[in-house]
Structures are given as structure tokens and as C-alpha cells.
Amino acid sequence: CTDVLQTECDGIFRGRNTFCSTIVQPCCPLIYGDTNADGSVDMTDFAALQACLTTGGGTLPDSCKCLDITGDGAITGADMERFIACAGGPELPGTSGLVGDPPVSCRGVGW
Numbered sequence: 001c002t003d004v005l006q007t008e009c010d011g012i013f014r015g016r017n018t019f020c021s022t023i024v025q026p027c028c029p030l031i032y033g034d035t036n037a038d039g040s041v042d043m044t045d046f047a048a049l050q051a052c053l054t055t056g057g058g059t060l061p062d063s064c065k066c067l068d069i070t071g072d073g074a075i076t077g078a079d080m081e082r083f084i085a086c087a088g089g090p091e092l093p094g095t096s097g098l099v100g101d102p103p104v105s106c107r108g109v110g111w
Contacts, residue, residue: 028066032106033086035067041087041106049075049083082106 033041035048052064054074067075069082086106
């Protein structure tokens with residue numbers, strides 16, 4: 001398995017804890033919630049999260065599965081709480097003290 005940018009990946013998300021040797025590698029950003037892979041979790045990413053909300057029911061599209069940190073097949077309150085914890089944006093210092101850097105706990109979360 002290798003880490004690639006979302007724009008470099010033509011795979012289909014097959015679920016958390018899947019094996020790369022038997023299926024296509026899930027293409028989730030290295031930072032949870034960074035849907036556009038620009039290095040920060042900001043309002044652009046929040047717009048993507050809103051489009052993926054399944055609190056009223058429905059099926060989670062493949063394009064939203066990287067936001068399902070709980071792995072329950074839905075974007076719900078628990079996923080939103082994690083997103084909020086990872087949000088930083090270009091003006092806010094993250095855990096490392098760098099502006100726009102999300103908290104360390106949001107990097108490389110296991111999909």
C-alpha cells in the first residue's frame with residue numbers, strides 16, 4: 001500500500017481495515033477531514049462534509065466514505081465531532097504551532 005493524493009487515485013473505497021493485496025486501496029487524505037487534500041481542514045472541507053451528512057438516512061456514497069471515521073456507513077454526530085476537532089483552516093495554529101496545521105491526532109488516522 002502507498003499513500004497518494006486523492007487526485008492521483010482512481011480506486012474505489014472498499015471499507016476500513018481492508019487489504020490492499022486483494023482490493024483497490026482506499027484513497028483518503030492523510031489528514032482526516034481534508035477532503036480537497038490542501039493540507040488544512042477548513043470551510044471548503046466543511047461544505048463537503050455537509051453534502052455527505054446522512055443523519056436523515058440514506059446510503060453513503062463512495063465519495064463520502066473517507067469522512068466516516070466511525071466506520072458505521074453513515075456521517076453522523078460522531079464523525080462531525082471528529083471533523084470539528086481536526087478543523088483548523090489557514091488562519092488557526094494547529095498542535096504543532098504552525099498556522100493552518102491540523103492537530104497531530106488528525107494525521108494518518110487509520111482507514
